[in-house]
Amino acid sequence: MTTLILGDNYNAKMVSPGFSFSLCLNMHSFGYRANALLTFAVTILALMCAMASLTDNFNAPTPTAHVQVFNINWFQKQPNGNDEVSMTLNISADLQSLFTWNTKQVFVFLAAEYETYKNSLNQISLWDGIIPSKEHAKFWIHTSNKYRFIDQGSNLRGKEYNLTMHWHVMPKTGKMFADKIVMPGYRLPEEYR
């Protein structure tokens, strides 16, 4: 009977802990809540960025490009035995469909591709540019080649080559997409100029 009475009192009420202990309880729960909130917020941010990157897959781009070799400025053999060409190009392209809400910029470059007896594929970058926004993605440019067109050896006389426009769609978050358009049917002159 004695134990029952004591049990009654001790189930019904609690003894107040010390003052400093209750302070520690509150400090702990505040820091705990702040930490939990920050961790959860950052995790959800990472998930949102992953989802934003996934939406890029639903974009079906339809880019177009056309390059005209306006003029061959000169075509020489260098003293070290390598051929070099300098040409003026008219490059026109419409890359607006590549841009999504998750696109930071598009890096585009034009490469000449040809075959020699030594290498089955040679690729030379002739010009590149950065397109910062959709408004700048439809362009026409008249320029000489930004980078020198030099062969390994002297195989360029009368060479047939493709001009390929490559682009890298750089996202704000997530996966980068790269693709190209091959434009065949260009031919270098038979003789040095």
Added chain:
Amino acid sequence: MVGIDDFLNCGYYHLGLVEEARRGGEEGGSDVKRYGLVVVSVLGFTELGSEGQCVGSAVCYTLWRSFDSIFLFSLLSSLLFLKMDWQGQKLAEQLMQIMLLAFAVIAFVSGYVMASFQMMILIYAGGVIFTTLLTVPNWPFFNRHPLTWLDPSEVEKHPKPQPSANVTQKKKPIKK
């Protein structure tokens, strides 16, 4: 170490005031103007322009300044005898998770519909700050089921039972 001048310059830069940015900001600008410039620099933080330092500095500074007052307020509210009971803590945790998820969904959908990544980030950042304000400090509505502590004077009236007394009482019925 990045200082406030970098943010002011970023803000001028994003407002198109390149001359001011080059001069290194205004020395005696009003507080409102200075904070306004910081906000402008934050709004431009998702645009990685040539001012690369804008990104890291703007983010850190905004977080610091906005959480500065929230952190201080929460800390003070928990120190100054404003408490949360157990039910309140559970409510706070649930509220925090639901609010963050809701703001994430709203931010993603509105960003996708408006085709603006920046809008998504801004809405989500606003949501995080709002959730912090609502769930971290010890608001009174988290204390609706307070714990009833026993008065210290009552404690003395009901002393704790001694372990030896229980043992002798148990032995007596067995013997009899």
